[in-house]
Amino acid sequence: DTGVSQDPRHKITKRGQNVTFRCDPISEHNRLYWYRQTLGQGPEFLTYFQNEAQLEKSRLLSDRFSAERPKGSFSTLEIQRTEQGDSAMYLCASSSQGLTGDRYNEQFFGPGTRLTVL
C-alpha cells in the first residue's frame, strides 16, 4: 500500500500525559500536513512542511503542540500535557507540486489517529 500511513490508529491517554503520533507520507510527496478533526466538523489545519521546513502553523497549534519532519520524510506530532479538549482525530496528509506547479492543494489523507484524553 503506497498511501499515507499513520501510527497509532487509536490512542487513549490520561490528562497531563504526553503523546506522539507518526505519519508516513506518500513517498514521492514533498509536502506533509497535519489537521485536527472533532466530531461533526471538517478537518482544521494545524501545520505543514515542505521537505523538512515547517512553513506554516495555525494559531490552533498551541505551545503544547510540536511537529517535526527531520529528514523530510516521516513526521511526528507531539502533544505535551494533554487536556481533554485535545481529544480529536489527528489527520496527516501529503501532496506534491505536480507538473504545472498547481497541485499542492490536492492533498491525500491518511486514516488518522483518534486521540481520547481521559
Add this chain to the structure above:
Amino acid sequence: GQQLNQSPQSMFIQEGEDVSMNCTSSSIFNTWLWYKQDPGEGPVLLIALYKAGELTSNGRLTAQFGITRKDSFLNISASIPSDVGIYFCAGPRWRGSQGNLIFGKGTKLSVKP
C-alpha cells in the same frame, strides 16, 4: 472569519436516486476540492476544480466550479449504498495558500430507512 457553508447538512438517499449538494463562501476561491469521508477513516479526494465554470466528472460524480468563484456543486447520479458517508468541500484558506485548506462542515449522506 472565512468559512465554507455546505448544504444540506444531511440527506437520506434511496438507491438509484440522484443527489445534489453545494458549498458556498463569502470570498472568492481559485480552487475547489471535494472529499468523501467514511466513519473512522481519513477523507478521500474525489474531484479537484481549478477554473470558474469548470465541470469535472469522476465516474458517477460530477462537480462544478461556480462562475462567481464563490460556490461549487457536487452531484452523484444513480446513488448506491457505498455512497453513504460525509462529503466535504474544501479550498485554500487564502489566495496563494499552498496547503492551508479550509473545509466545510460536511453533508452527511445516509440510506433512507
